[in-house]
Amino acid sequence: MTTMTDTSNAARFREFKMPDVGEGLTEAEILKWYVQPGDTVTDGQVVCEVETAKAAVELPIPFDGVVHELRFPEGTTVDVGQVIIAVDVAPGSGDAAPAPAPEPVAETEPEPEAPKGRQPVLVGYGVAETSTKRRARKGAAAAAVQGEMNAHGAAAVRESRPLAKPPVRKLAKDLGIDLATVVPTGEGGIITREDVHAAATPVPAQAQAPVAVEATPSLAPEAPVPVVAGARETRIPVKGVRKAIAQAMVGSAFTAPHVTEFVTVDVTRTMKLVAELKEDKDMAGVRVNPLLIIAKALLVAIKRNPDVNSAWDEANQEIVRKHYVNLGIAAATPRGLIVPNIKDAHDKTLPELAAALGELVSTARDGKTSPAAMAGGTVTITNVGVFGVDTGTPILNPGESAILAVGAIKLQPWVHKGKVKPRQVTTLALSFDHRLVDGELGSKVLADVATILEQPKRLITWA
16 A cells, blocks of 8 residues: 555656756756746746856746645755756645655766656756666665665775766866865865866966956846945855856966957948948848947958867867857856857858847847857957957957957047048957967958958958
């Protein structure tokens, strides 16, 4: 009878686990619950919003029922594979007790299991980060064997193998770091990505990490952190997008040898072209601004100098030249910096590029940029001019070889046709990976962009 009751409970209460919402991510923070216990939910209904290291994503539930329990409160970071909500799929069928909550999954080795029947409508549950000793077994005898194995063997395993998640182990392997030599700072003695980076390139305490100021126009400012009256300092947890930014920037800054070159450009003709395009019927309904012309100029420069659109493959010791351009646009959002990219930007006409750029900015402003939209970038533009800044030395996006910073466009005295006249002037800065882009190539790319902005008619002759 007991067995029958347990089976009934298991069939009545279904659990929804945190899925892998993008490219092997291992955890996500629950930002907001849209349902509460007692609410009725239907297949495909969004029940919560979560933030990964790349973006905020809404999660739909893949079955009908009544919410029985929310396993984690808002603000909690949950590993992929952990149950986040339990739903009564057969409400009113009796007073059977709910299925017991599973024991917490060890942070070092989450054990996601795909639910029976229909899969979630997002990416899925990802690959379970399990090991042979933790694989679920059927039957009481197998469970007893597993329990004894855990009781007698866990200590020995912990002593012989440092605690770290599989992605962290892969990072250590890629960087040539022995995990046994890394000092863990994570909870329970777990080695984190930051620990591995610290072991790879220790930074002196007095050194200040490089900072890149990056933004896209018209995005909402980041909400201020509340300050307690009388407090002398405020501590802000580093997580989600901000945590990913820090890790990516440190990894890029201390992996790729950066070189930055500058050029000051008279963009008066470009500004006149922008004004003309705004009145062009072929550009009706799309946003036209200087960033559009700069983006097109960079695409033309890449076409003329294709080697700059490459990536360095450290593992295979190869330079990977990309025959397509996924143009990234750095965007400052309330959750931090993101870099969505326009796929196959090299194939787009000017109206198509304008439409894609407008959609990218609108989606980022609404906080709806998907992880897929930020994957696969090949080169990036960051517009620091929206803050009134003249220029900057941007840090490369990991996996890319070049990033162009655009400064503020200002009216300045300029020698034009032998006379000093007021002209619209800006400063461009191109950072590139000196392992695969030498000074000649980087200079050619920057010079081509500058020439097009000075004389936009080159867009016709060079494109």
